[in-house]
Amino acid sequence: MEYLDKVQHSFEHAWRDVKHGKADKETAITVGAGVAVLAGAYFLLRPRRYKKKPGASQLTGGGIDREKVQKEFDDYAKAYGDKPGEGITERSKTTELVNVFYDLVTDLYEWGWGQSFHFSPRLPGKDWASSEAAHEARLAALLKLGPGKKCLDVGCGVGGPMRTIASTSGAEVTGITINDYQVSRAKHHNEKLGVQDLCNPVQGNFLKMPFEKETFDGAYAIEATCHANKLEEVYGEVFRVLKPGGMFCSYEWVATKEFDPNDPEHVRIIDEINFGNGLPEMRTYKEAEQAGKHVGFELVGSVDIAVASPVAGPWYGRLKWLRDSGLIGVNRTLVNLVSFLRIAPTGLHDVHEMLVKVSLSLVQGGESGVFSPMHLLIFRKPDSE
Numbered sequence: 001m002e003y004l005d006k007v008q009h010s011f012e013h014a015w016r017d018v019k020h021g022k023a024d025k026e027t028a029i030t031v032g033a034g035v036a037v038l039a040g041a042y043f044l045l046r047p048r049r050y051k052k053k054p055g056a057s058q059l060t061g062g063g064i065d066r067e068k069v070q071k072e073f074d075d076y077a078k079a080y081g082d083k084p085g086e087g088i089t090e091r092s093k094t095t096e097l098v099n100v101f102y103d104l105v106t107d108l109y110e111w112g113w114g115q116s117f118h119f120s121p122r123l124p125g126k127d128w129a130s131s132e133a134a135h136e137a138r139l140a141a142l143l144k145l146g147p148g149k150k151c152l153d154v155g156c157g158v159g160g161p162m163r164t165i166a167s168t169s170g171a172e173v174t175g176i177t178i179n180d181y182q183v184s185r186a187k188h189h190n191e192k193l194g195v196q197d198l199c200n201p202v203q204g205n206f207l208k209m210p211f212e213k214e215t216f217d218g219a220y221a222i223e224a225t226c227h228a229n230k231l232e233e234v235y236g237e238v239f240r241v242l243k244p245g246g247m248f249c250s251y252e253w254v255a256t257k258e259f260d261p262n263d264p265e266h267v268r269i270i271d272e273i274n275f276g277n278g279l280p281e282m283r284t285y286k287e288a289e290q291a292g293k294h295v296g297f298e299l300v301g302s303v304d305i306a307v308a309s310p311v312a313g314p315w316y317g318r319l320k321w322l323r324d325s326g327l328i329g330v331n332r333t334l335v336n337l338v339s340f341l342r343i344a345p346t347g348l349h350d351v352h353e354m355l356v357k358v359s360l361s362l363v364q365g366g367e368s369g370v371f372s373p374m375h376l377l378i379f380r381k382p383d384s385e
């Protein structure tokens with residue numbers, strides 16, 4: 001703190017000389033540099049209420065008390081075994097760990113990515129936001145949603161997709177997320193956009209949903225069911241709350257047919273993806289298909305969107321660009337700064353470092369073809385049980 005006092009003292013002296021017209025060249029440079037540093041720091045850290053994303057100075061641990069963020073992250077990290085392919089060791093704790101994971105990452109996701117916590121193929125001539133909206137709207141079309149229809153968003157995050165799908169289709173979308181902080185963020189965004197009459201985020205466990213049977217005309221999940229210990233558990237609940245004849249579409253995180261469980265490099269990539277994203281394990285797309293059939297669904301379609309379009313850019317392109325452009329490096333500096341200044345909770349630095357590392361694993365998973373975050377499964381509940 002002594003160094004900072006000296007800097008402040010010399011800046012005050014210089015500022016006084018400038019005010020009294022006694023500034024020499026050196027003083028003017030000191031003051032100019034000081035003003036530039038302060039302006040730069042404010043620009044980068046400033047709280048940005050709604051317009052775009054939150055500012056770095058608004059990074060929190062979600063529903064976790066500031067002083068507990070470091071311990072919660074350390075406990076989360078300890079929950080993963082170190083044997084290849086092990087994932088979360090105590091599976092009875094998975095849901096609780098996933099909730100902690102989202103307390104830890106939700107602000108960082110919004111700050112560094114946006115309100116839709118998923119990947120999208122890059123459409124030719126479209127920016128990432130348009131490509132993302134198209135990827136989400138595809139589900140509204142597949143589910144044949146429209147005004148008066150009731151749709152369930154299984155693992156809704158802060159509601160980015162919910163708002164797109166409700167706005168494009170006019171359907172009422174109820175979203176469920178385990179994380180209470182995300183519900184508050186989703187409600188904030190819904191009200192800001194004036195879509196709260198169509199979008200209803202609720203806190204709850206998609207393994208035991210607080211909805212009556214046969215409530216919804218359609219359901220979708222976007223990169224969310226991967227957090228379940230067993231896909232049958234969440235698929236079975238979706239089956240229960242869907243009306244007979246209702247459709248369920250899911251973008252699934254899967255190991256692809258390129259994945260070789262005997263290849264240590266493949267296993268390393270998947271293990272790192274599991275740890276850096278709160279997955280208990282990784283399923284293959286075949287296992288996901290089987291899980292849906294096992295709970296009673298008819299499998300209507302199964303396609304890896306990551307490789308479906310010969311002209312779309314790779315889903316991991318945005319992550320690669322963030323790294324290659326140096327933006328992740330800038331983010332690292334900002335997170336270190338707000339952590340050092342105690343503006344953000346201690347521990348958020350470690351969370352961010354986890355995300356820096358997993359961004360590399362995800363790109364490797366995409367480039368090697370062993371992993372896809374968007375294997376689209378289309379299921380239908382039979383007309384009569």
Ligand SMILES: C=C(CC[C@@H](C)[C@H]1CC[C@H]2C3=CC[C@H]4[C@H](C)[C@@H](O)CC[C@]4(C)[C@H]3CC[C@]12C)C(C)C
Nearest residue numbers: 108109112113117118119223277328331355356359
């Ligand atoms: C579906 C899931 C999450 C998918 C993506 C939304 C996120 C996966 C990895 C995340 C990120 C990685 C690097 C971060 C970067 C270091 C930071 O400065 C800014 C945020 C990141 C870009 C962050 C953004 C969200 C992801 C892309 C899983 C959880 C099932």
Ligand SMILES: C[S@@+](CC[C@H](N)C(=O)[O-])C[C@H]1O[C@@H](n2cnc3c(N)ncnc32)[C@H](O)[C@@H]1O
Nearest residue numbers: 116117118155156157177178205206222224227
């Ligand atoms: C990667 S986020 C995707 C969110 C949203 N689908 C989107 O694309 O923006 C995964 C979501 O699944 C939710 N989730 C994970 N496990 C859950 C559970 N057991 N019950 C309810 N929601 C859960 C998380 O809280 C989070 O909102």
